[in-house]
Amino acid sequence: MAKPRQSSFRRILVSKILLLLVPVLLIGEIVAYKKARSSLLETARQNLTESAVIKGEKIVETSAALKTNLLSASQTTVIQSGSPLEVKRFLNQVAQRLPRQIECIQLTQPESGNVVASTCGDQPIGELKFPIPNDGINVEAILPPKLGTTGRKDLPNQLRLLLSSPIYDSMGDLRYALIFRVTILQEKGRTKPGSLTGSTMVIADDGTIMAHPIPSRVGTNIAQHTDAGRLKKILKAGLAGNKYFLHLFFENEGEELLAGYTAIPSPLTEGQEGKWVIIAVTELDNALYGLEGIKLILIVLTLGLIGASVLASLYLARYLARPVEQLRDYAINLHLNQSTQPIPDNFKIREFNQLAQALGQMVERLKAWAEELEIAWKEAKAANQVKTQFLATTSHELRNPLHTIISCVRLVRDGMCDDREEEMEFLSRVDDAAIHLLGIINDLLDISKIEAGKLSVVLQPIDLRQVLIEVINIQSVNVQQKGLQLNIPQLNETIPVNADAAKLKQVLINVIGNATKFTEQGSITISTEIQRINDKSEVIISVTDTGIGIDPAQQQKLFRPFVMVDGSDSRKFGGTGLGLAISRNLMELMGGTITLESAGLDQGTTMIVTLPLIDDPLLPGAGRKENSHNLGVPFGDQAVRGVKQTAEEVSLQKNCFPSTVNKELNNSTLSV
Known part of the structure; x- marks a missing residue:
C-alpha cells in the first residue's frame, strides 16, 4: 500500500525534468539570442572592414592602371605627329580596347582649348593644368557642380576623375593635351538586404566628401553635417592607419549605422602626400538581417524541446531498461554459442547504440582473428610441406654430387684406374660435381641473405x-x-x-x-x-x-x-x-x-x-x-x-x- 503524498516514478520524473529543464531552456534561448546578435555584428564589422580595404585597393589599382593607359596612349607616334583624322581614328580604336572605366577620351589644344578629337562629342571635358607633375599626368576629381555637361544621367553614387597628359612633338614643343574622363567608383542603388559589402563613402584628408550614397552631400565638408563629430573620429583613425577599428555612429535622422574603413593614398595630383579614407557603411538592421529568423527558430526549438522532454520523461522508465536487457540476452546467447540473431542496434539512446556497435565490432574482430589464425595455420602447414619438399629435393641434389665425389676419389685413391688419363677423367667428374655442389650451396647462402635483408x-x-x-x-x-x-x-x-x-x-x-x-x-x-x-x-x-x-x-x-x-x-x-x-x-x-x-x-x-x-x-x-x-x-x-x-x-x-x-x-x- 502506497504511503500518503507519494507519487509514481513517472510523475516524479516528469515534474523534476520539467522543473529543471524549462528555466534552463529559457536562459539558453536568451544567451543564444545575444550570442547570435553579437556574432552577426562582429561578422558585419569584419566584412565591412574587408569591403573597405578591397574597395580602396581597387581604387588605387584602377587609378594606377588608368594613368598607365593614359601615359602609353600619349606616347604613341600617331598622336604625337599624326593628322587630326588619323588621331581621331586612333582614339576610337583605343577607346574600344581600354577599360570600361574610361567614359571619354579627348585630344585638345592646350593654348586654344579646341577639341582636336573626341569619343564623346565636341564639348571640352577639361583642360591641362600647370605645373605638370613629374609623372606627366594631372589628376583632378569631378564634383557635382561640374557634372551634367555631357547629357549623361548620373548614377546615385560614383566617383569621377579627369586625367590629362601633355603631348609633345618631335621638336619637344607642347602640341596637344590628352584627357581621360574616368569613373573609378560606381554603385547602383541600395544594397540588397543581408549584404555586408556596404555603401561606399570617400572622404579626403581635408574633410571633403568625394563620394556618398546621398548625392547631395558629394563635394561638401563633413563639418557641415550634424554627425561631423563621429565622421571626424573615423577620418582621424583612418588617416592614422587603424583600418581594423570600427564604430557605430548616428546620422542626423537618428538611424544607427555600422561602418568599416581604411585609408589609401590620394590619386589626385595636388597633395601627393594626401590620403583618402574609404568607408563601407551599412544600416544596423541590415547587419542584423536574419536575427528575427534565428529568434523564431529558438522559440520553436524551445517549445519543441519542452514537449519532447515531457514525452521522454513519460517513456523513459519503460525504454531505459529495454536496451540493457536486449544486450544482456545477446551476450548470454553468444557465450552459450546460441546467438543466431544479429546484435540489436536500433535503440533511441545514442550511448546504447554505441555500446551495441562496439560489441558487434568486438565480435567481428574475434571472428576475423579466428579466420586469420585458421589461414595462418593453413599457410604454415603449406609452407611446412613446401620446405619438406625442398629439403627432400635439396638432399637429393646434395647427395648425388657427394656420391660422385666420394666414388671418384676412392677409385683414384685405391689405384683402380688403368692409366693417368682415366684418373684425370675421374678427377674431372669430381671437379664438375664439386662445382655443382658449390652452386647449390651458394644458392642456399644467397636465399638466406635475401630473407635476412643482407644481400x-x-x-x-x-x-x-x-x-x-x-x-x-x-x-x-x-x-x-x-x-x-x-x-x-x-x-x-x-x-x-x-x-x-x-x-x-x-x-x-x-x-x-x-x-x-x-x-x-x-x-x-x-x-x-x-x-x-x-x-x-x-x-x-x-x-x-x-x-x-x-x-x-x-x-x-x-x-x-x-x-x-x-x-x-x-x-x-x-x-x-x-x-x-x-x-x-x-x-x-x-x-x-x-x-x-x-x-x-x-x-x-x-x-x-x-x-x-x-x-x-x-x-x-x-x-x-x-x-x-x-x-x-x-x-x-x-x-x-x-x-x-x-x-x-x-x-x-x-x-x-x-x-x-x-x-x-x-x-x-x-x-x-
Missing part, C-alpha cells in the same frame, strides 16, 4: 655487351653438347648499364642455363632491344627457348623461394627452386626486372631481363647509337667454330687450371 650489390657502369658475350661463351658449351641451335644478337655497339657485373652474369647464366636445361630439341634465341619509355631508355634481353614451357597458372610461382612447379620435373632436370627467386631479387637491387612468358606446356618459354641504360662517357663506344640490338641471327658456321674454340679453351682451362675456372663456372650449372 647487396656493388653498382658501377659496365658494358652489358661484354657481360653477355662472356655468358654466351660459357653457356655455348652446354648448348652444343645438347645439340641445340643457338641464335645470338649482333653485339657491335656498347650497351652501358649501371649494374654489378658478377651478379648480372649470375642472373644471365641462370636464365640461359634454365633455357638449355629445359629444352630437349630445337633452339635457344638470345636477343637485345633498346626501347624508350617516359624519357628513359632501357635495354631488354630476351632468352626464348622451344622447351617444355610452363602452365600460365603456375608461372608466378617460379619466382618464389623453395617452389617448383612439378616435383617430377625437379627429379628429371634437377635443381632446388632457388635460381629465379635469387635472380629476381638481384635484378630488383640493380634497378631492373626479370619476367617470364610462356603460352603453355610444350610451347616454349621466354625470359625477359630489363635494365635502365646510362650515358657513361668513360665506357669505350659510349654514346654511339645502337643500330641493331634486336637482330637475332642463327648460330652459323663461323659462330659454331667460335663455340667449338671456346669449348676447347674452357675444357683446357678446366683440366689445367681447375682453381681458376671454378670462379668462372661457379654459376654455370645453376638450376631452378
Whole structure:
C-alpha cells in the first residue's frame, strides 16, 4: 500500500525534468539570442572592414592602371605627329580596347582649348593644368557642380576623375593635351538586404566628401553635417592607419549605422602626400538581417524541446531498461554459442547504440582473428610441406654430387684406374660435381641473405655487351653438347648499364642455363632491344627457348623461394627452386626486372631481363647509337667454330687450371 503524498516514478520524473529543464531552456534561448546578435555584428564589422580595404585597393589599382593607359596612349607616334583624322581614328580604336572605366577620351589644344578629337562629342571635358607633375599626368576629381555637361544621367553614387597628359612633338614643343574622363567608383542603388559589402563613402584628408550614397552631400565638408563629430573620429583613425577599428555612429535622422574603413593614398595630383579614407557603411538592421529568423527558430526549438522532454520523461522508465536487457540476452546467447540473431542496434539512446556497435565490432574482430589464425595455420602447414619438399629435393641434389665425389676419389685413391688419363677423367667428374655442389650451396647462402635483408650489390657502369658475350661463351658449351641451335644478337655497339657485373652474369647464366636445361630439341634465341619509355631508355634481353614451357597458372610461382612447379620435373632436370627467386631479387637491387612468358606446356618459354641504360662517357663506344640490338641471327658456321674454340679453351682451362675456372663456372650449372 502506497504511503500518503507519494507519487509514481513517472510523475516524479516528469515534474523534476520539467522543473529543471524549462528555466534552463529559457536562459539558453536568451544567451543564444545575444550570442547570435553579437556574432552577426562582429561578422558585419569584419566584412565591412574587408569591403573597405578591397574597395580602396581597387581604387588605387584602377587609378594606377588608368594613368598607365593614359601615359602609353600619349606616347604613341600617331598622336604625337599624326593628322587630326588619323588621331581621331586612333582614339576610337583605343577607346574600344581600354577599360570600361574610361567614359571619354579627348585630344585638345592646350593654348586654344579646341577639341582636336573626341569619343564623346565636341564639348571640352577639361583642360591641362600647370605645373605638370613629374609623372606627366594631372589628376583632378569631378564634383557635382561640374557634372551634367555631357547629357549623361548620373548614377546615385560614383566617383569621377579627369586625367590629362601633355603631348609633345618631335621638336619637344607642347602640341596637344590628352584627357581621360574616368569613373573609378560606381554603385547602383541600395544594397540588397543581408549584404555586408556596404555603401561606399570617400572622404579626403581635408574633410571633403568625394563620394556618398546621398548625392547631395558629394563635394561638401563633413563639418557641415550634424554627425561631423563621429565622421571626424573615423577620418582621424583612418588617416592614422587603424583600418581594423570600427564604430557605430548616428546620422542626423537618428538611424544607427555600422561602418568599416581604411585609408589609401590620394590619386589626385595636388597633395601627393594626401590620403583618402574609404568607408563601407551599412544600416544596423541590415547587419542584423536574419536575427528575427534565428529568434523564431529558438522559440520553436524551445517549445519543441519542452514537449519532447515531457514525452521522454513519460517513456523513459519503460525504454531505459529495454536496451540493457536486449544486450544482456545477446551476450548470454553468444557465450552459450546460441546467438543466431544479429546484435540489436536500433535503440533511441545514442550511448546504447554505441555500446551495441562496439560489441558487434568486438565480435567481428574475434571472428576475423579466428579466420586469420585458421589461414595462418593453413599457410604454415603449406609452407611446412613446401620446405619438406625442398629439403627432400635439396638432399637429393646434395647427395648425388657427394656420391660422385666420394666414388671418384676412392677409385683414384685405391689405384683402380688403368692409366693417368682415366684418373684425370675421374678427377674431372669430381671437379664438375664439386662445382655443382658449390652452386647449390651458394644458392642456399644467397636465399638466406635475401630473407635476412643482407644481400647487396656493388653498382658501377659496365658494358652489358661484354657481360653477355662472356655468358654466351660459357653457356655455348652446354648448348652444343645438347645439340641445340643457338641464335645470338649482333653485339657491335656498347650497351652501358649501371649494374654489378658478377651478379648480372649470375642472373644471365641462370636464365640461359634454365633455357638449355629445359629444352630437349630445337633452339635457344638470345636477343637485345633498346626501347624508350617516359624519357628513359632501357635495354631488354630476351632468352626464348622451344622447351617444355610452363602452365600460365603456375608461372608466378617460379619466382618464389623453395617452389617448383612439378616435383617430377625437379627429379628429371634437377635443381632446388632457388635460381629465379635469387635472380629476381638481384635484378630488383640493380634497378631492373626479370619476367617470364610462356603460352603453355610444350610451347616454349621466354625470359625477359630489363635494365635502365646510362650515358657513361668513360665506357669505350659510349654514346654511339645502337643500330641493331634486336637482330637475332642463327648460330652459323663461323659462330659454331667460335663455340667449338671456346669449348676447347674452357675444357683446357678446366683440366689445367681447375682453381681458376671454378670462379668462372661457379654459376654455370645453376638450376631452378
